[in-house]
Amino acid sequence: MRLFIGIRIPDEIKRKIEETVVYDLKKKIREARIVPSENLHLTLKFIGETSEDNIPFIEKVISSAVENFLPIKAIVKSVGVFPEEKSARVFWIGMDSQGVLKKLNNIIETELEKAGISKKEGRFREHITIGRFKSIPKLSFLKEILERYRDKVFGVMDIREVELIKSDLKSSGAVYTTILKTPRK
Numbered sequence: 001m002r003l004f005i006g007i008r009i010p011d012e013i014k015r016k017i018e019e020t021v022v023y024d025l026k027k028k029i030r031e032a033r034i035v036p037s038e039n040l041h042l043t044l045k046f047i048g049e050t051s052e053d054n055i056p057f058i059e060k061v062i063s064s065a066v067e068n069f070l071p072i073k074a075i076v077k078s079v080g081v082f083p084e085e086k087s088a089r090v091f092w093i094g095m096d097s098q099g100v101l102k103k104l105n106n107i108i109e110t111e112l113e114k115a116g117i118s119k120k121e122g123r124f125r126e127h128i129t130i131g132r133f134k135s136i137p138k139l140s141f142l143k144e145i146l147e148r149y150r151d152k153v154f155g156v157m158d159i160r161e162v163e164l165i166k167s168d169l170k171s172s173g174a175v176y177t178t179i180l181k182t183p184r185k
Helices: 011-028 052-066 100-114 139-149
Strands: 002-008 032-034 041-049 072-082 090-096 127-133 153-159 162-170 173-182
Touching (some): 011 032, 011 127, 041 127, 052 100, 052 173, 072 100, 072 139
Antiparallel strands (some): 090 127
16 A cells, blocks of 8 residues: 555645635646645655555554654745756645654654665655646746745644555545544544
């Protein structure tokens, strides 16, 4: 099964994103494939294909890692693209947790690598993928949207749980199913 560890985005922030930046992307950039609102999340760690037998260990790693960090306050703000404007492939909205999510990512990556479940990437950036570009978008439209939302604050999140999520790739797009939430309530 294809898994990742993620943090879901609250509905009120999703609405702000939909009404602003997503609206502009759909209107101005036809190359943009927008991530459905229900799929918006921050990927804390992409695990990839792994055996179902690894789930109990992954849950232990997540539970142990989050116990010293939750709740986490994060500001959802600003926009950007990967890798760069001239060759943009991914459009994202940033998050700022004052480095807490980066520390959490590092702990999780280290423990999963020790167990041979996933490699440590060491390139974590706090962001929510909003869209992907099928081809390079018109630079003037892209710059306009980037400039308009560069300093925009979409909301503040109070992160209280981290999820292990299964990703099924379908022709219609990815379907995400929560396997477990930590801490358990």
